[in-house]
Amino acid sequence: MKNPHRVIGVDESGKGDFFGPLVIASFLADDSDLVLLKALGVRDGKSISDKRILEIDGDLRADFSHSVIVVPPKEYNRRYKKTKNLNKLLADGHAEAIDRLLSIHPAEMAISDKFGKTELVENALKHKRRSVKLEQIVRGESIPQVAAASILARARFIQEMDGLSAKYGMALPRGAAAVVDQAGRELVRLFGADVLMDAAKIHFKNYHRIVNPTLF
DSSP: OOOOOEEEEEEEEOTTOSBSOEEEEEEEEEGGGHHHHHHHTOSOGGGSOHHHHHHHHHHHHHHSOEEEEEEOHHHHHHHHHHHOOHHHHHHHHHHHHHHHHHTTSOOSEEEEEOOSOHHHHHHHHHHTTOOOEEEEETTGGGSHHHHHHHHHHHHHHHHHHHHHHHHHTSOOOSSSSHHHHHHHHHHHHHHOTTHHHHHBOTTSHHHHHHHOGGGO
8 A cells, every 4th residue: 555645834924024923834744634634624824814723723733743933033033133034034944844843754745835046945954954855836825734834833923922912011913014113113112122122023124114213
């Protein structure tokens, strides 16, 4: 009998959000799991409500091998200062997520949602001395394992954002629109500008609009 094809999917959440961490998740499933993933409601997480994301996340974490990496804002800012390249930072995170899962379970392939030059993730995996067939696909969430990884990543991002909002006693909005600037100014008024290092990704343009509002 032919062995099932084991595939690792990897995706991230938070890269377009000024507040909160970057979260990267990897998820392992084989051919025989695809019917169950569909039954659980696994699809592109962008089309699923937060409440349902958290429900599916619980089912996935209980029944499947996975890894979730949280890069808090302070650590994210340190890494970005070093690389000056978001895609390089993402590639390192994707490679780390794949590496963590491969250290527990073998797989025939890893599939990542494509976000930059293909060699970035390839080189990051080589640096970890991992040899696995790697595919990088535009709209990778069409692959069930990548969709599941996106759900795990988004669920953890939601939880981390809820934690940050509770910590600072105010709702921190997602994204990078004007409402984010308003929340950032209030946060700075309450805690000082240094708070942004621990709560936000300071290479975003929002940072300068918040700390130097008279320039915009």
